[in-house]
Amino acid sequence: MRYDTIVVGGGPAGATAARGLAQAGARVLLLERRRLPRYKACGGCLSRRVAGLLDFDPADLVEDTITGLTFTYRGREPIEARIREPMAYTVWRDRFDQALCLRAVEAGAELHDGLTVRAVRQADNRVEVDVDGKMEAGDFLVGADGASGVVARDLFSTRRKARAVGLDADLPLAGAAPALKGRVVIELGRASGGYCWAFPKRDVASVGAMVGRAAARTASHCLETFLGAGGFGGGKLSRTHGALIPLHGGNSGPLYQGRALLTGDAAALVDPFLGEGIYYAILSGQLAARAILSAERNGGDLAWYQTAISTGITPELEAAGRLSRLAHRLPWLWFKALKRRPGAIDFYRKVLMGQESYRSFADRVWAEIPRPLGLLLGGWTDREQMGGERGAREKRRWQ
Ligand SMILES: Cc1cc2nc3c(=O)[nH]c(=O)nc-3n(C[C@H](O)[C@H](O)[C@H](O)COP(=O)(O)OP(=O)(O)OC[C@H]3O[C@@H](n4cnc5c(N)ncnc54)[C@H](O)[C@@H]3O)c2cc1C
Structure with a gap:
């Protein structure tokens, strides 16, 4: 069977693009290499503006509602800010991403999880995808396969390597839980080129550190000293994972080639100031779906997508980069x-x-x-x- 669009990656970017396309009646194949629900190294903090992008109420998925911010510098002198309204929410990424994929399926997309895309290529106005040895073909291809995806590797030779790494772990909160309820902690001055964080979930905090790639080896030391500085109850870390964070760095090359385009982390649409990527993944997934639907009517031209990202997302990420130069240096x-x-x-x-x-x-x-x-x-x-x-x-x- 030939698909209208093949989407590689079942994270927020891919699931959103697949849903948008399927809702418009397109035949969509959504490929995810892991079985869902799958773990993703991530703090799972959704800025409130994410909720404005979703076409469903994510309340069932929310672990905590954030109304407080605490900034510390190397464990000293906390600055506290509280507001009445929610500014962010925390979720578990396995559940959140699975919910987004199920929304795509509900809209009519065909989801194949547990299958890995090995290679992709373009020929004669079509795309071909090698899925564990089986060839699938489509009119368009969405690369939503994250920071070291196969679509960018095979079709976008100018993509740059991710500029930062992040460490993600779970910390049981026990006695410290009430103090962290509804409050995220951002620690400056320890992580070179980034920061450490604690994002509360029900009785666990997602804790982590983002550091520049050159300082990757220091990430776990940063996290240990951050947690050791106090206030977290001294529980034992579990599920510690590192992952690339493809911070936006300007001039990162085209985001479409022929009938393929890149979204989310695959397109390095991560804010260099906070390391926030979920918002941009969902937004770029929506724009990708719109671009493909209009390209179907105008000979396959995806140029609109580049323009939409360059005007709607890139200026924000560049401004975040200017802030990060000060805050992180x-x-x-x-x-x-x-x-x-x-x-x-x-x-x-x-x-x-x-x-x-x-x-x-x-x-x-x-x-x-x-x-x-x-x-x-x-x-x-x-x-x-x-x-x-x-x-x-x-x-x-x-x-
Ligand atoms: C430690 C850490 C903490 C973070 N914390 C936050 C946070 O709190 N808030 C926030 O907004 N952002 C955070 N981010 C960034 C955020 O996780 C990403 O920006 C976001 O997941 C990007 O979504 P995506 O859909 O583009 O890619 P992903 O979520 O990475 O999804 C890509 C999917 O593609 C699949 N895939 C990859 N290769 C293949 C293949 N060959 N075949 C089939 N499937 C494939 C993967 O299994 C994966 O499911 C964090 C990142 C890290 C590393």
């Missing part, structure tokens, strides 16, 4: 800034809730940075290019 300075200006923490909240953009957050921050420091961090040029000079001139005060 000079974490002490960033921490001091957060301490002095509660309005900056409010920006975290507003971005997570979809009420503010990273662009305005970054412009605000860079407007207050002395020019020599801006130059040192390489952000000044970006700021001028991105229109941040307006922010600099206005020198608006934090709310």
Whole structure:
């Protein structure tokens, strides 16, 4: 059987693309190499704006509702922020991703899990996929196979390697559970090029560290010292896994080639400031479905997808990159800034809730940075290019 679209990968990006296509009546094959539900190394923190992308109520999947943020610097001087409304939710990725895949199946997609795509190629306006030795063919191909996927490997030779790694583990909370309820902890100053975190679930916290790839070996030490600094009840870590985090790094090459396109982690659509990828995976999955549906009517041209990502997602990820240059390279300075200006923490909240953009957050921050420091961090040029000079001139005060 020839499919209209073959989707490789049953994470948020692939499941969303498959659902969008199947809803419009397309014959969709969704391939996932692991049996569902499958573990995925991830903190499972969904910013509230994710809920705005979903066409179902995820309440049954939610482990905790986040209304508090705690920032620490090397275990000292916590900064606490609480708000009345939810700014994020935590989920288990195995259940969340399975729910998304089942939504795709409900819409009519054919899901084959436990099967690995070994190779892909394009020929004569069709795509061919080797699924454990069996060839499947389709009109379009969605690469949603994560940070080291086969679709990017075989069809997108310019893709760059992931720039960061993350360590994910479960920590039983026991006595520490009430203190973490509804509150995420973000620890600065320990993880080179990133941060450590604790995201509460019912009686467990997902804890982890994101570090730049060059510092990959330090990740587990960072996590141990973060947890050792106190407040987590001293439980024993379980299910510790490392994984690549393909932070967006600008100029990462085309996102479509012929009749294939890349989404989510496969397209390096991960925010370099927080390491958030689920929101962009779902959004890019939706855009991929739209792009393919319109390409079916105009000779297979997927150029719209590149434009949609370049205008709708990339500027946000670039702005997150400007923030990360400051926060991750000079974490002490960033921490001091957060301490002095509660309005900056409010920006975290507003971005997570979809009420503010990273662009305005970054412009605000860079407007207050002395020019020599801006130059040192390489952000000044970006700021001028991105229109941040307006922010600099206005020198608006934090709310
Ligand atoms: C430690 C860590 C913590 C994180 N925490 C968060 C967080 O709290 N919040 C957040 O928003 N983001 C977080 N992220 C990022 C987030 O996990 C990813 O951005 C997100 O999973 C991307 O979704 P995706 O659908 O693009 O890819 P994935 O979720 O990686 O899904 C890809 C799927 O493709 C399948 N696959 C791969 N190769 C093949 C093949 N050859 N054949 C068939 N199937 C294949 C895989 O099995 C997988 O199921 C974290 C990442 C890490 C590493």
